[in-house]
Amino acid sequence: MLTAALAVLCALLVLVLLVQRPAIWPVLVVLAVLWFALFGVFRYRVRSWVARWVCGGSFEKSKTQFSLEPLSQPAALLSGETVLWYNTEFRTRLMKGEALLVPRVQKVLPGLDLQEARKVSGQLLNLADGVWSAHSSTVPGEAESMTLLVLNEETALRKVEAEYKASRPGYLVFLVDGYDDVFSDMLDSERARLLEGINRVLEDMIGRGTGFLRRVASGRYIAVVEERQLEQFAKRGYDVLDKIRALDPSVNLSISIGVGRGAKTLREAQDMAVQALDMAQGRGGDQAAEMTPDGFTFYGGVSHGVEKRSKVRSRIVADQLVKLIKEADHVVIMGHRMSDLDAIGSAEGVLRICKICDVPAVIAVRRDATLAGSLINALIAAGQEDDFIDPKGALPIISQRTLCIVVDTYQLGLVESREILEKCGKVAVIDHHRKGVGFIEKADLVCHEPYASSASELVTEFLQYVGDRDDKPNRIEAEGLLSGIMLDTRDFTLHTGVRTFEAAAALRRYGAETEHVRQLFDVSMVEYTTKATLVSEAQMYRGCAITVSGEVAPEARVAIAQAANDLLTIQNVEASFVAVQVGGGVNISARSLGAVNVQVIMESLGGGGHQTMAAAQLKHITPEAVRSRIQTAIDQYREAQKKSGLESESEQKKKDKQ
Ligand SMILES: Nc1ncnc2c1ncn2[C@@H]1O[C@@H]2COP(=O)(O)O[C@H]3[C@@H](O)[C@H](n4cnc5c(N)ncnc54)O[C@@H]3COP(=O)(O)O[C@H]2[C@H]1O
Ligand SMILES: [Mn+2]
Structure with a gap:
C-alpha cells in the first residue's frame, strides 16, 4: 500500500518536474531504460538462484542434501569421477570417519565401475570390512555430469550365501x-x-x-x-x-x-x-x-591298467546278446566310421552269431571309407557279398523290431551311421575302448571291457558260448577276427592278456592261417612311401616323436596310423603322434609303448581311444598350430606324471644327468 502510494507520489513529482523543465525529458528516458535493464538482470539472477536452490544445482543446504544426509545407507554425489559430497554414513562406514576434500572415487571405493553400478543388479564391491552392493544413477552432461551413488551392505547375506554353497x-x-x-x-x-x-x-x-x-x-x-x-x-x-x-x-x-x-x-x-x-x-x-x-x-589314470575281468561275465553277456538277437526281426551290425580290421572282423563275428541264431543280419559299412578293404574283399571273394550293405541302403529295412549291434566303439559321434542307430528299436554295444564322454546312452545291452585287447577278442569269446559244437565261424571269418586282434595288439606286443592268446588259439582251431592274416595287412606302394615320409619327418619332444604334415593321398590314410606305430620301434621313443591335415582340419594318431597313456593326452585335445592307441580329429586348425597343442598336452601330462611319482624312465634319466 505504502509502496503504491510512494510510487504515485513519485510519478506526480516527476510529472510536475517535466512540466516545469521540459529539457530533462531525454534524461528521464535514459533513466527509464536503465531501470528496465537492471530490473531484467536482477529478475533473471533471482530466478536462476531460486531454481538452483530447489533443484539442487547449488547443493549445499538444498532440500536434496537434507533428504540424503540422514539416509541409513551411505550415499555420495560425484561429478565425473570426483566425490563432491557424501553423507555421514558414507564417511563413518566407508572412509573410517575421515573427512576428505574432493577425493577421486576410485580412492574411496576401489574397483567401482559406474557402468556396472547403473544396472538393475548393481555392482558388488569387496571393501575393507565387508561386501557392498553399489547402485548409481547419472545425469549425463560431459564434464558436468552428476552421479548419485548409494551403497547397501551385504556382508552378512554374502556370508550366508558362501556358507550355503560351501x-x-x-x-x-x-x-x-x-x-x-x-x-x-x-x-x-x-x-x-x-x-x-x-x-x-x-x-x-x-x-x-x-x-x-x-x-x-x-x-x-x-x-x-x-x-x-x-x-x-x-x-x-x-x-x-x-x-x-x-x-x-x-x-x-x-x-x-x-x-x-x-x-x-x-x-x-x-x-x-x-x-x-x-x-x-x-x-x-x-x-x-x-x-x-x-x-x-x-x-x-596315469598308471597301467591291470586285467580285471571275469569269464563268467562274458558268458552272461553272450547269453543276453543271443536273447536280444532272437527277439529281433533283423539285425544291423556296424562299427566306427573309417572302419578298420577290428571293426569289420568283430562285425563279421557278430554276423556269424546271428547266422547261428537264424536271424537275418547285415553289416552296414561305407566301402569307400574303410581301412579294412582287404578283409571285405576277401569275404566277397568267398561269396559273402550279401553280408555287407551301404548304410543308406540299410535304412529302408529298419523297423522298431530291428536290433542294432555296434562294435568297436561306444561313442555316439563315431558310429558309422547315426540314422541307423536312431531308427533301430534296440541297441547293443560291444567295445573295448576306455570310456570317455559322449557314449551311446539308450543301449539295451552294453558289453564294455576296457581290459580286452580288441572287439574281436570279445566276440571270439562270445562265439565259444553260442550255438552247438558245429556252429563255428569259417576260415575267413576267423582270419578277420584274428586280424582285428593283431591290429589292436600290434601283433601281440601290447595290451595282450592271457585271454587274448586263448582267443587267438580258438581262432587257430577254427582254421585261421597266420600267413593269410598277414596278407590282410599288406600295403600298397603309395601307402608305404607315405608312411616312410611321415616317419622320416618326425621330431623328438620329451620322449615323444611328433610328425606334423600337410595332406596325404586319400588312399594312403592308413599310413598315418602305421607311421605312428613304426615310430615306436625307434629307440627312446615312448610315444608317437602323427598329425596330418585332412581338409580344413587335422587328424592325429597317437601310440605308446604303455608307459605313457596317450588316451589321456588325446582326450585333452578332444579325442580319445585307448591307453596305447588313441586319436583325435581337430577342426579348423593348421598343422603347425597342432604341433604346439600336442606339445602343451605332453607337458601337462608329464607334470601330472611327476606329481603322482610315475615319471617315465627317460625323463628320470634326464633328471639324473642334470
Ligand atoms: N574322437 C575320438 N574319440 C574317442 N576315440 C577316438 C576318437 N578318434 C579316434 N578314436 C579311437 O582312437 C583309436 C586310434 O585311432 P587311429 O585312427 O589312430 O588308429 C586306428 C586305425 O587307423 C588303425 N589301423 C587301421 N587299419 C590299420 C592297418 N592296416 N595297419 C595299421 N593300423 C591300422 O588302427 C587303429 C584302430 O584303433 P581303434 O579302432 O581300436 O581305436 C581308435 C579310435 O576308436
Ligand atoms: Mn577300431
Whole structure:
C-alpha cells in the first residue's frame, strides 16, 4: 500500500518536474531504460538462484542434501569421477570417519565401475570390512555430469550365501579295483594289513572335514562330505589315488572313485556318484571321475591298467546278446566310421552269431571309407557279398523290431551311421575302448571291457558260448577276427592278456592261417612311401616323436596310423603322434609303448581311444598350430606324471644327468 502510494507520489513529482523543465525529458528516458535493464538482470539472477536452490544445482543446504544426509545407507554425489559430497554414513562406514576434500572415487571405493553400478543388479564391491552392493544413477552432461551413488551392505547375506554353497553335500563312492582278484590268493595277515592301510588312507582323507565315511561292502566305501572338501580334493588332484597305489607297489592295488558334485539333493548326488564310478571303471580304474551338472572331470589314470575281468561275465553277456538277437526281426551290425580290421572282423563275428541264431543280419559299412578293404574283399571273394550293405541302403529295412549291434566303439559321434542307430528299436554295444564322454546312452545291452585287447577278442569269446559244437565261424571269418586282434595288439606286443592268446588259439582251431592274416595287412606302394615320409619327418619332444604334415593321398590314410606305430620301434621313443591335415582340419594318431597313456593326452585335445592307441580329429586348425597343442598336452601330462611319482624312465634319466 505504502509502496503504491510512494510510487504515485513519485510519478506526480516527476510529472510536475517535466512540466516545469521540459529539457530533462531525454534524461528521464535514459533513466527509464536503465531501470528496465537492471530490473531484467536482477529478475533473471533471482530466478536462476531460486531454481538452483530447489533443484539442487547449488547443493549445499538444498532440500536434496537434507533428504540424503540422514539416509541409513551411505550415499555420495560425484561429478565425473570426483566425490563432491557424501553423507555421514558414507564417511563413518566407508572412509573410517575421515573427512576428505574432493577425493577421486576410485580412492574411496576401489574397483567401482559406474557402468556396472547403473544396472538393475548393481555392482558388488569387496571393501575393507565387508561386501557392498553399489547402485548409481547419472545425469549425463560431459564434464558436468552428476552421479548419485548409494551403497547397501551385504556382508552378512554374502556370508550366508558362501556358507550355503560351501556346505552343499557331495557324495563319493570308492571301489577297490578288482577286489577279488587282488585279495583272493593273499595270506590273511597280508590282506588285513592292506585293508587296514586302505581304511587308514580313506579315513585320513575324509576325517579331516565334517563328512563321514562308511564301508558298505568288501572293498566298497561311501562318503558324504561338504563342497568345500570336494574342492580341496579336486585341487590336490585326488592324491589318495597315489597313496593307495603306494601302499604296496608289488600287488597292483588301486581304487576308483566316483564323485557326485553340485547336485540339488543328496539322492541326486548319489546317483551322479554311481554314474561317475561306472565311468572311472570303464576307463580302466585307478582314477577319480567327478560328475557335476555340467559333465565329467577326470583325475589320475596315469598308471597301467591291470586285467580285471571275469569269464563268467562274458558268458552272461553272450547269453543276453543271443536273447536280444532272437527277439529281433533283423539285425544291423556296424562299427566306427573309417572302419578298420577290428571293426569289420568283430562285425563279421557278430554276423556269424546271428547266422547261428537264424536271424537275418547285415553289416552296414561305407566301402569307400574303410581301412579294412582287404578283409571285405576277401569275404566277397568267398561269396559273402550279401553280408555287407551301404548304410543308406540299410535304412529302408529298419523297423522298431530291428536290433542294432555296434562294435568297436561306444561313442555316439563315431558310429558309422547315426540314422541307423536312431531308427533301430534296440541297441547293443560291444567295445573295448576306455570310456570317455559322449557314449551311446539308450543301449539295451552294453558289453564294455576296457581290459580286452580288441572287439574281436570279445566276440571270439562270445562265439565259444553260442550255438552247438558245429556252429563255428569259417576260415575267413576267423582270419578277420584274428586280424582285428593283431591290429589292436600290434601283433601281440601290447595290451595282450592271457585271454587274448586263448582267443587267438580258438581262432587257430577254427582254421585261421597266420600267413593269410598277414596278407590282410599288406600295403600298397603309395601307402608305404607315405608312411616312410611321415616317419622320416618326425621330431623328438620329451620322449615323444611328433610328425606334423600337410595332406596325404586319400588312399594312403592308413599310413598315418602305421607311421605312428613304426615310430615306436625307434629307440627312446615312448610315444608317437602323427598329425596330418585332412581338409580344413587335422587328424592325429597317437601310440605308446604303455608307459605313457596317450588316451589321456588325446582326450585333452578332444579325442580319445585307448591307453596305447588313441586319436583325435581337430577342426579348423593348421598343422603347425597342432604341433604346439600336442606339445602343451605332453607337458601337462608329464607334470601330472611327476606329481603322482610315475615319471617315465627317460625323463628320470634326464633328471639324473642334470
Ligand atoms: N574322437 C575320438 N574319440 C574317442 N576315440 C577316438 C576318437 N578318434 C579316434 N578314436 C579311437 O582312437 C583309436 C586310434 O585311432 P587311429 O585312427 O589312430 O588308429 C586306428 C586305425 O587307423 C588303425 N589301423 C587301421 N587299419 C590299420 C592297418 N592296416 N595297419 C595299421 N593300423 C591300422 O588302427 C587303429 C584302430 O584303433 P581303434 O579302432 O581300436 O581305436 C581308435 C579310435 O576308436
Ligand atoms: Mn577300431
